[in-house]
Amino acid sequence: MNLEIEAISVAGPTRPILDRVSLTLRPGELVGLVGPNGAGKSTLLRVAVGVQKQDAGRVLLDGRPISRMSGRQRARALAYLPQDRRIEWPLTSRSVVTLGRYPHHNGFSPPAESSMRAVDKAMHAVDADVLADRNVTVLSGGERTRVLLARALAVEAPLLLADEPVAGLDPYHQLHVMEILRDTARLGTGVLAVLHDLSLAMRYPDRLVLLCEGEVIADGPPRDVLTRRNLEQVYRISAVHGMVGDLDYLLPWSRLT
Amino acid sequence: MVRAWSYPSLLAGLSLATLLAFACSLLVGPSGIGLGELIAVLRSGETSTVSLILWEIRLPRALLGTLIGASLALSGASLQGYLRNPLAEPGIIGVSNASALGAVIAIYTGLSLRYPLTLPLFAIAASLIAVLILQSLAHAGRSLTLILAGVAISSLCGALTSLALSLSPNPFASLEIVFWLLGSITDRSMTHLWLMLPFTVVGWSLLALSARPLDALSLGAETAISLGIDMSRLRWLVTLGTAGSVGAATAVSGVIGFVGLVVPHLLRPLVGYQPSRLLPASALGGAALLLTADVLVRVIATQSELRLGVVTALIGVPFFFYLVTRSKTAYIS
Amino acid sequence: MDAADPIAIRGASTARAARLSSISMVARIAGVALLATASLSAFAASPPQRIVSMNVCTDQLVWRIARRSRIASLSFIAADPRTSAIAHEIGELHLNHGIAEEVLSLNPDLIVTGAFGFRPTVAVLRRLGYAVVELPMAEQLTDVIASIAHLGEVLQEPSRAEALTRHFEQELGRLTYGGDGPRPLFVNYDANGWTTGQTGLLADIVHRAGLSTSGDRLGFESSNRISVETLLLLAPDLVDLGYAWDDPPALASEQHRHPAVRAVLQHTPKIDIPDSAWLCGGPHSLDALEQLRGAREALVESRQEPRW
Numbered sequence: 001m002n003l004e005i006e007a008i009s010v011a012g013p014t015r016p017i018l019d020r021v022s023l024t025l026r027p028g029e030l031v032g033l034v035g036p037n038g039a040g041k042s043t044l045l046r047v048a049v050g051v052q053k054q055d056a057g058r059v060l061l062d063g064r065p066i067s068r069m070s071g072r073q074r075a076r077a078l079a080y081l082p083q084d085r086r087i088e089w090p091l092t093s094r095s096v097v098t099l100g101r102y103p104h105h106n107g108f109s110p111p112a113e114s115s116m117r118a119v120d121k122a123m124h125a126v127d128a129d130v131l132a133d134r135n136v137t138v139l140s141g142g143e144r145t146r147v148l149l150a151r152a153l154a155v156e157a158p159l160l161l162a163d164e165p166v167a168g169l170d171p172y173h174q175l176h177v178m179e180i181l182r183d184t185a186r187l188g189t190g191v192l193a194v195l196h197d198l199s200l201a202m203r204y205p206d207r208l209v210l211l212c213e214g215e216v217i218a219d220g221p222p223r224d225v226l227t228r229r230n231l232e233q234v235y236r237i238s239a240v241h242g243m244v245g246d247l248d249y250l251l252p253w254s255r256l257t
Numbered sequence: 258m259v260r261a262w263s264y265p266s267l268l269a270g271l272s273l274a275t276l277l278a279f280a281c282s283l284l285v286g287p288s289g290i291g292l293g294e295l296i297a298v299l300r301s302g303e304t305s306t307v308s309l310i311l312w313e314i315r316l317p318r319a320l321l322g323t324l325i326g327a328s329l330a331l332s333g334a335s336l337q338g339y340l341r342n343p344l345a346e347p348g349i350i351g352v353s354n355a356s357a358l359g360a361v362i363a364i365y366t367g368l369s370l371r372y373p374l375t376l377p378l379f380a381i382a383a384s385l386i387a388v389l390i391l392q393s394l395a396h397a398g399r400s401l402t403l404i405l406a407g408v409a410i411s412s413l414c415g416a417l418t419s420l421a422l423s424l425s426p427n428p429f430a431s432l433e434i435v436f437w438l439l440g441s442i443t444d445r446s447m448t449h450l451w452l453m454l455p456f457t458v459v460g461w462s463l464l465a466l467s468a469r470p471l472d473a474l475s476l477g478a479e480t481a482i483s484l485g486i487d488m489s490r491l492r493w494l495v496t497l498g499t500a501g502s503v504g505a506a507t508a509v510s511g512v513i514g515f516v517g518l519v520v521p522h523l524l525r526p527l528v529g530y531q532p533s534r535l536l537p538a539s540a541l542g543g544a545a546l547l548l549t550a551d552v553l554v555r556v557i558a559t560q561s562e563l564r565l566g567v568v569t570a571l572i573g574v575p576f577f578f579y580l581v582t583r584s585k586t587a588y589i590s
Numbered sequence: 591m592d593a594a595d596p597i598a599i600r601g602a603s604t605a606r607a608a609r610l611s612s613i614s615m616v617a618r619i620a621g622v623a624l625l626a627t628a629s630l631s632a633f634a635a636s637p638p639q640r641i642v643s644m645n646v647c648t649d650q651l652v653w654r655i656a657r658r659s660r661i662a663s664l665s666f667i668a669a670d671p672r673t674s675a676i677a678h679e680i681g682e683l684h685l686n687h688g689i690a691e692e693v694l695s696l697n698p699d700l701i702v703t704g705a706f707g708f709r710p711t712v713a714v715l716r717r718l719g720y721a722v723v724e725l726p727m728a729e730q731l732t733d734v735i736a737s738i739a740h741l742g743e744v745l746q747e748p749s750r751a752e753a754l755t756r757h758f759e760q761e762l763g764r765l766t767y768g769g770d771g772p773r774p775l776f777v778n779y780d781a782n783g784w785t786t787g788q789t790g791l792l793a794d795i796v797h798r799a800g801l802s803t804s805g806d807r808l809g810f811e812s813s814n815r816i817s818v819e820t821l822l823l824l825a826p827d828l829v830d831l832g833y834a835w836d837d838p839p840a841l842a843s844e845q846h847r848h849p850a851v852r853a854v855l856q857h858t859p860k861i862d863i864p865d866s867a868w869l870c871g872g873p874h875s876l877d878a879l880e881q882l883r884g885a886r887e888a889l890v891e892s893r894q895e896p897r898w
Contacts, residue, residue: 075485082479088341089530102484288819313850367838429842
């Protein structure tokens with residue numbers, strides 16, 4: 001299933017938050033959405049999922065506008081991991097992940113076998129099996145993010161949109177989550193993730209989309225997007241670029257004033 | 258935290274408690290009719306004063322206690338799930354006091370004497386208006402503002418109720434503020450039950466439909482929307498369900514507080530914090546609690562009637578303090 | 591009436607006291623006489639010309655005893671037909687609300703009120719030097735006689751008072767049931783479930799009519815509230831469901847519309863005793879006694895076999 005974002009515009013108080021942004025997400029690819037703070041990345045994801053309404057433009061799933069789909073159809077096609085990681089009640093991890101099956105459930109009947117397997121699979125994918133019966137309030141940041149990611153994976157949607165999936169995580173968990181996202185994409189899901197870490201952005205995604213002040217500056221393989229020029233003009237930094245084997249790394253080095 | 262009880266056995270236990278309380282409610286009364294006499298009446302099936310007391314006074318009272326207690330707790334659980342705030346209950350957000358205002362206007366203008374249906378309808382209309390004002394004031398997202406707005410509406414409606422009663426030419430009206438603000442189901446009849454029943458059933462149905470969406474809401478509004486929840490529909494379900502069931506209940510019994518607050522709190526850990534499971538459990542728990550309180554009202558005999566709302570507050574507030582101090586970290590995410 | 595000798599008045603009242611037999615009666619008279627003495631000391635020799643009554647019970651007695659021309663004002667409740675037996679008689683008379691300012695502006699030479707009058711008002715009036723007479727509430731019908739007597743002196747209308755007293759005593763003797771026969775149960779069920787006990791003016795009237803009260807049956811002295819259940823189980827022989835208070839309504843009289851009440855009491859004889867008859871003791875209280883006595887006789891006759 002393809003996600004097509006066509007010329008989305010969202011007005012803001014002083015300048016547009018998004019200005020005719022277009023983006024395509026295809027199955028099997030991991031696309032990184034990058035850009036400085038305030039570029040509109042989270043807003044774009046919210047519009048794509050249907051949480052926020054755009055002022056112009058369309059979002060299409062395989063050519064069908066999401067505005068014409070029912071909430072359920074949309075939910076089965078698009079899984080979303082929001083930036084807000086709050087969980088209101090002290091639920092068990094398993095209960096949280098099971099919530100991801102909501103779009104597939106009908107009424108009050110008990111969950112089907114396939115649902116339970118999906119939940120198990122999702123928890124296994126994020127390595128959270130041992131956390132299953134633990135209360136989410138006692139989990140560490142990394143554990144909680146993985147549980148919430150499992151919740152999104154449990155939807156078994158062809159598309160996954162993740163807003164800052166590695167925010168606040170230590171290096172171990174950052175790498176872990178990125179690996180999970182890459183593996184998920186390999187298995188056929190289209191993944192769009194908002195990333196701040198330039199090294200991670202260079203290493204894992206197949207493609208990057210660079211946003212600045214609501215506009216798409218570049219869209220292509222990481223090397224072609226995180227060029228020195230773009231880093232200077234968009235991020236206003238200079239960075240050190242290197243390679244380990246055939247993998248690139250990028251270290252932000254100094255601010256440009 | 259491990260769930261101590263399984264869900265079916267919890268529901269069974271609560272149902273049993275409700276049945277017991279219902280039976281006690283039928284057995285207790287100011288006229289001291291014994292169990293033997295009541296059984297004899299049931300057996301013989303003929304009409305006598307005792308049988309009339311049982312069917313026309315005690316039975317409606319027990320049924321009303323069940324329906325009202327269930328409505329209060331059910332709507333409390335739903336509101337707490339929707340607002341994601343453990344302090345939410347129909348009393349605090351102003352629905353109960355608004356309903357009382359509507360009912361008072363229907364009764365003391367003489368309207369309900371001519372058209373009995375105006376009693377529940379006015380109460381429900383008033384609580385709907387209160388909820389609509391609440392929503393426009395508080396934009397549902399920030400629950401502190403919502404609670405504050407609810408308190409404001411609650412106070413305003415209480416004051417207007419008092420004003421309406423003191424303006425009535427009927428000499429007894431101004432004294433009846435006590436009934437309206439503290440609640441009672443003494444000496445109500447089956448008529449009140451029939452007036453209330455359709456709106457209660459509709460209200461419950463709407464709240465029941467909100468159960469599963471509330472589960473998804475545990476992860477926040479954005480995740481819920483991404484899971485396919487129509488937030489606007491959910492808001493209407495919770496709003497209309499609360500206004501309908503609590504409005505009809507308050508029209509008959511006056512404002513009864515704390516049931517909607519304490520029962521969901523008490524039961525939430527026992528259902529694994531899952532909102533959809535909390536709703537049926539709360540309904541049963543609320544019925545059991547209110548029936549028990551109503552039995553206590555009759556057992557603790559005082560010269561002037563001990564009000565139901567006083568008993569629920571005396572039971573509810575200490576529990577509430579206990580819960581708050583014991584689980585200080587429970588709701589920090 | 592011409593100026594009467596205060597000593598002659600006192601002498602007449604002592605003689606009247608001696609005529610009455612029961613000891614408690616003497617005690618009551620003595621109490622009233624003390625009050626009379628206290629208030630008489632503030633009087634001028636001529637009869638009061640501007641009488642103000644601030645209490646509905648004293649209103650009705652003053653109306654009967656004093657000349658119309660000497661009454662300056664009665665309380666506003668005197669015009670309420672539910673509570674006052676003279677409501678339709680008083681016509682265009684000034685009605686006061688028992689507030690000191692209002693009363694003062696009437697320039698009274700005598701103020702009459704009930705013993706449970708609003709204390710601050712009474713205190714203010716006394717402090718300003720006005721003559722205030724407080725009549726005790728009638729707890730039984732014989733108290734009425736004492737009150738009429740006392741007022742008769744204070745208002746200086748002894749012959750009118752005496753005529754009233756004589757008529758009252760006669761009627762009382764005629765209407766009081768003195769036999770050993772059955773005493774059917776009369777229950778009055780007022781707003782909010784209030785009913786009469788063993789004592790009090792209404793209880794006295796009911797007893798004299800040859801009936802018994804809720805308080806007799808259930809064992810409480812002063813008026814009490816009973817639930818609908820208790821009312822139904824009492825199975826009264828005669829019931830007074832009180833004024834409907836329906837216009838506009840309140841919750842107070844909802845129990846009268848209760849289906850169970852209607853069902854159980856549908857065959858019970860009903861009687862409607864106006865509140866005015868027993869809220870205040872006065873000559874009009876005899877109407878209630880007559881009504882109840884008549885009802886009793888009808889009940890006893892219609893019974894084939896007594897139930898009690």
